[in-house]
Amino acid sequence: NLVVKLQSLCFSILLSISIVIYLLILFFPSLFFWIKEPTSLNGYIFFAVPIIFFIGLINILHSRLNRESMYKLLGTVHIVRKLGIIFFQLIFAFFGFAALGLILGNLIGVFIAILVILYFGNDIFRHLSIGKSYQKEVAIRYLDFPKFSAPQSIVNAVMAQMPIIVFGFSYGIEAVGLLYFATKIVQLPITFMGQSVRTVFFKYASVHRDDVPRLLKSLTK
Numbered sequence: 001n002l003v004v005k006l007q008s009l010c011f012s013i014l015l016s017i018s019i020v021i022y023l024l025i026l027f028f029p030s031l032f033f034w035i036k037e038p039t040s041l042n043g044y045i046f047f048a049v050p051i052i053f054f055i056g057l058i059n060i061l062h063s064r065l066n067r068e069s070m071y072k073l074l075g076t077v078h079i080v081r082k083l084g085i086i087f088f089q090l091i092f093a094f095f096g097f098a099a100l101g102l103i104l105g106n107l108i109g110v111f112i113a114i115l116v117i118l119y120f121g122n123d124i125f126r127h128l129s130i131g132k133s134y135q136k137e138v139a140i141r142y143l144d145f146p147k148f149s150a151p152q153s154i155v156n157a158v159m160a161q162m163p164i165i166v167f168g169f170s171y172g173i174e175a176v177g178l179l180y181f182a183t184k185i186v187q188l189p190i191t192f193m194g195q196s197v198r199t200v201f202f203k204y205a206s207v208h209r210d211d212v213p214r215l216l217k218s219l220t221k
Contacts, residue, residue, distance in 0.1 A: 006142070007064055009135045014056040022049045047103045054110040061117045073120055077113045085109030 024031060025045055058081070065074050088108045092101025164183075167175045 002138070003064070003067060005135070005138045007060060009138050010060045010063075011057070012135060014053065014060065017056070018049055018053040021052060022046075025049065044099060044103060047107070050107055051103070051110075054107060054114065058110055058114050058117070061114065061121070065117065065121065070121070073117070076120075077116050080116050081109050081113035083109075084112045 025048065029045060058077075062074065062077070065071075065077075085105050086109075087105075089102055089105030092105055095101075097104070164176055164179060167179050
């Protein structure tokens, strides 16, 4: 099954990236301390590895659900993830865990969403395998996807995070926190609607390639 092979390849790439980031943090921690007075973050920097892994994993499963047109489960997972993050962050904040509570709340919310996918996803993860010989063949076959999408994604991510990086370097973690939450609140309606439309659009466009121009015109009117 080609879909299962792609899913396995994505998981292998995610696991490799997570290991590389862990090693970079372990041996070259100064690369990640761009925030002013970084000593306050020394205890939290390693949480970046599970956050990256869990977010990457849920994105892989999200794409598989979209491929299978399981939109009801996608909507449920999105709601569970958001509510779980907010709920546990508030719980940790109530017990006095400020920065650590935000991190743990994010991790737990994403982890619960992954469990929901695995439980209700009709064995979506059943045939996962790592290190199989076919992964090289699949990677070569679909090389154009990361070749054209990765640069755009990197530029978008850098531009989105640049104000936070500049604030963190110049004013410290408190200013970063205030800016981050303000940005999230402003972007929440656009992100919620945009993510939903984009998910359905990608699925439709992959099946009805000849109809993409008409669909783009209808979406942008």
